[in-house]
Amino acid sequence: MKTLGIIGGMGPMATAYLLELIIQMTAAKTDQEHLSAVVLNNPQVPDRTAYILDRAKPSPLPVLEGMAHALENLGCGVLCAPCVTSHYFYEELAGCVQVPFLHMVRETAKELQAAGKTRAGILATTGTVKMGLFQQALEEAGVEWAIPSEAGQRLVMSLIYEDIKAGRPANMGKFQRASEQLFDQGCDCVILGCTELSLVKRDIPLGHGYLDALEVLSKRCVEACGAPLKEAYRQLIS
Numbered sequence: 147m148k149t150l151g152i153i154g155g156m157g158p159m160a161t162a163y164l165l166e167l168i169i170q171m172t173a174a175k176t177d178q179e180h181l182s183a184v185v186l187n188n189p190q191v192p193d194r195t196a197y198i199l200d201r202a203k204p205s206p207l208p209v210l211e212g213m214a215h216a217l218e219n220l221g222c223g224v225l226c227a228p229c230v231t232s233h234y235f236y237e238e239l240a241g242c243v244q245v246p247f248l249h250m251v252r253e254t255a256k257e258l259q260a261a262g263k264t265r266a267g268i269l270a271t272t273g274t275v276k277m278g279l280f281q282q283a284l285e286e287a288g289v290e291w292a293i294p295s296e297a298g299q300r301l302v303m304s305l306i307y308e309d310i311k312a313g314r315p316a317n318m319g320k321f322q323r324a325s326e327q328l329f330d331q332g333c334d335c336v337i338l339g340c341t342e343l344s345l346v347k348r349d350i351p352l353g354h355g356y357l358d359a360l361e362v363l364s365k366r367c368v369e370a371c372g373a374p375l376k377e378a379y380r381q382l383i384s
Contacts, residue, residue, distance in 0.1 A: 147372040151222030153213045155188040156229035160341030164228040167364035173374040181371040194231035195273030218243045224370045250363040255283035263335045265290040267328025270339030292331040298324045310342040
């Protein structure tokens with residue numbers, strides 16, 4: 147099996163949850179059947195959305211490239227970054243190393259395509275939405291998309307930054323209002339397109355119609371490293 151390299155810390159809890167998901171998804175009967183992983187958990191990476199919306203802010207790219215090089219030098223054969231917004235820098239990051247770098251946004255679009263979904267709603271940071279990361283990937287996969295209104299997007303950002311990243315309980319009223327906007331637009335699935343939103347799904351039952359991008363990344367990590375995947379995780383859409 148290949149060793150997985152995780153560019154982490156964006157945020158720290160989501161990074162820890164990725165590793166937990168990978169362990170849960172691996173069909174291992176002994177410790178030795180689990181994949182090996184190296185985690186660089188660096189919460190000091192400059193904020194991705196802040197830079198995307200205001201180029202006067204510090205760029206996270208030099209730090210991310212340094213982390214990718216470090217993981218490659220440590221012998222990692224597959225890399226990933228459990229932060230959706232960081233995929234704005236994907237081409238530069240994937241191009242600075244010689245090993246495969248998983249793209250969680252494109253893999254999420256492929257998961258929807260394989261499940262026969264036709265219209266997906268996007269819950270993500272404003273940086274991710276404004277840069278069209280999911281929109282482009284979904285269009286390439288032949289899946290229509292929808293995003294919240296400006297007011298709905300403010301609810302999403304408040305949930306991510308003022309609740310989850312701040313260590314407070316998630317305000318589910320914000321989540322439900324933003325989700326309802328997307329289902330009302332005819333979406334047959336809503337993407338949890340920020341790893342902080344993955345923590346909401348971990349802690350609170352959301353019901354049917356959601357796909358967690360972090361779960362998709364975890365599944366692909368298991369497969370790309372050559373570990374056996376549990377049958378229960380072949381289908382990820384709730």
